[in-house]
Amino acid sequence: MKIDLDRSKEPSLREQICAGIAERIRSGLLQPGEQLPSVRQLAQDLGVSLMTAVQAYGLLEKRGLVESVQGRGTFVRERAIATEASGDPFGWQLAIGDYLPRASFWSQSAVRLPPEILDLATASIHHSLLPLPLLEASIQSALKQAPQSLGRYAPFQGDPEFLAVVAGYLQRQGLSLSTHQLIITNGTQQGIDLFARTFLGPNDVLAMEAPAFSGAIDAFRLSHGHIVPVPVDREGIRLEILEDLSLQMRIKAIYVVPTYQNPTGSVMSLQRRKALIDFAVAAGALILEDEPHRELTLADKGTGRLPPPLKALDPDGRVVYLKGFSKFLFPGLRLGVLAADGALYRRLLAAKSIVDLGSPLWLQKALVPFFQNPQLPRYIDRLNSILLQRSRQVADTLSRRLSPAIRWQRPQGGMHLWVTLPPFLDADSLLPEAHRRGIHFLPGSIFYPGEPESNHLRICWTNLADAELPGALECLCDVLNEAVR
Known part of the structure; x- marks a missing residue:
């Protein structure tokens, strides 16, 4: 496992190792249930002391990202870790080192949503609006x-x-x-x-x-x-x-x-x-x-x-x-x-x-x-006119329905809207309930190059059909309002 370490200053090496592994977990490069290198192997790979490797894994476990199983090793945390070998014929590949520090965009794009879930995450224009x-x-x-x-x-x-x-x-x-x-x-x-x-x-x-x-x-x-x-x-x-x-x-x-x-x-x-x-x-x-x-x-x-x-x-x-x-x-x-x-x-x-x-x-x-x-400029003008009406619909719904404790800023252009929740809320933890209600959004944590701020989320309101957008917005407001209460 390759993690770039700065040995000249703070944060400590154990904190840097913890942050590097945490980023791999959050971005999906390390999947739930996957086994991490032994502390001895990690120390050898990164050129740190055995104690530093032990302390880094301890920080990860304290933060709920990994779980140590006596006699077996350290695993990315999930609800239940099998006590027997998984039988994965490709399990040996985990021992092959790589140089991918994170892949958050891939991990979010790789989410396979059931067709009935309304996608407020993908930044694209609905196909009905394209100049086909x-x-x-x-x-x-x-x-x-x-x-x-x-x-x-x-x-x-x-x-x-x-x-x-x-x-x-x-x-x-x-x-x-x-x-x-x-x-x-x-x-x-x-x-x-x-x-x-x-x-x-x-x-x-x-x-x-x-x-x-x-x-x-x-x-x-x-x-x-x-x-x-x-x-x-x-x-x-x-x-x-x-x-x-x-x-x-x-x-x-x-x-x-x-x-x-x-x-x-x-x-x-x-x-x-x-x-x-x-x-x-x-x-x-x-x-x-x-x-x-x-x-x-x-x-x-x-x-x-x-x-x-x-x-x-x-x-x-x-x-x-x-x-x-x-x-x-x-x-x-x-x-x-x-x-x-x-x-x-x-x-x-x-x-x-x-x-x-x-x-x-x-x-x-x-x-x-x-x-x-010559129709291209006219297409762009028409598209912007439609998106302007949609943005007003989004702003009207959020103004009426969202709790005052939730902040958002009406965009001047583009296709994104950034929502800020109270500091005690974690947008990642709201995704399962959002999926149960039939919508998907992007948690804000993936948009930070450093320590993530988890009380944000991004929605895109250009990817849905006209008939789908109102219901998706109402559902989003319900999920967020219930979390704030």
């Missing part, structure tokens, strides 16, 4: 006009024709970029992974929002760098805390979702965006800007424009920009774009060539007429 006729026409056009694309690989950076239409689309979003600054990725998650594997190593410090997108936390953990969580407020990442941290350590990179932040929905102000750029320049830090939700605005027309992307304010090419097409188009497409400059671009392109040899060519060809279609 536009996509169908684009695919048929591509197969007719460029059938050879099925028999060729794409250039590592992407198809030149598709890069050109993406550059035009980004220009309408306020970003003037050439095709030589762009790399087509398999969703923004691949862009995060490329950045992490290219620029972050075991001794590098990454500052990121807390709470933050759990998929990004998983990818950055895999780089084994040192992640420093920075709290967010209604304007995004708190710069005064970031500045204090920079006095204690050299921050190599900063990860932010400045527009409709996931999971809180906050929007970073123009003033703070400029200040963040200034901080990065002074600190010599890179910024990874993740912007999957900009198109999904819930404001009435004429009520003000969003601040420009950080990349548009970038004076010297230190911002690496990510844009995904899954959130406002089709999750199944798994295409996005990464923008960078100079040597950063070349190194990220080299990493892309190693990882997958380029994104699917035929899919890029199919999306060329789609992005050129």
Whole structure:
């Protein structure tokens, strides 16, 4: 078992080992009933004393995460641990070491919900709202006009024709970029992974929002760098805390979702965006800007424009920009774009060539007429109009039904709503009752790169049909209100 330990300062080694194993348990890498390494093996693997390993397991047991069975060993806690061998023919694999520190996004996505349970967790648009006729026409056009694309690989950076239409689309979003600054990725998650594997190593410090997108936390953990969580407020990442941290350590990179932040929905102000750029320049830090939700605005027309992307304010090419097409188009497409400059671009392109040899060519060809279609802006306007009405429905229900002890913030855009429970409540513990009542949500603990705060949850209200949403919201209010009483 690989756990990165900082032997130079607090917390103690036993606390670090406890936290590392706890994160594996919470994220599902260690399943209920699985046996942990013996204390002797753990001490040997991590280069610590036998007593430190014993104390780490003691902390885990005290916190209710593991259970020691005399004569057999230490197991991830579950309601009942079998007294006989499980008979699992693959049990020997548990002795094989790995370097996966956590996989919270995978563990939550892997939840297999019965079809009758209403999903308030998945961040996607309901299929009835998607521009399926536009996509169908684009695919048929591509197969007719460029059938050879099925028999060729794409250039590592992407198809030149598709890069050109993406550059035009980004220009309408306020970003003037050439095709030589762009790399087509398999969703923004691949862009995060490329950045992490290219620029972050075991001794590098990454500052990121807390709470933050759990998929990004998983990818950055895999780089084994040192992640420093920075709290967010209604304007995004708190710069005064970031500045204090920079006095204690050299921050190599900063990860932010400045527009409709996931999971809180906050929007970073123009003033703070400029200040963040200034901080990065002074600190010599890179910024990874993740912007999957900009198109999904819930404001009435004429009520003000969003601040420009950080990349548009970038004076010297230190911002690496990510844009995904899954959130406002089709999750199944798994295409996005990464923008960078100079040597950063070349190194990220080299990493892309190693990882997958380029994104699917035929899919890029199919999306060329789609992005050129004049109906695309009209589709986005219509989608936002529908989502605005839904957001008002959500706000009305929560305002009427939720206990005053439960706080939530109406989002300005995107598809998430962040709910804060009283401190004594644990959202994870409410999931079984929620499932019994017929709904599913995401517990807030998975959104923290450091010590999790368990009294939060995130709901997405864009994934359900119109007829399903009211009942799901009423059920959610019932579950939360009963827990507060």
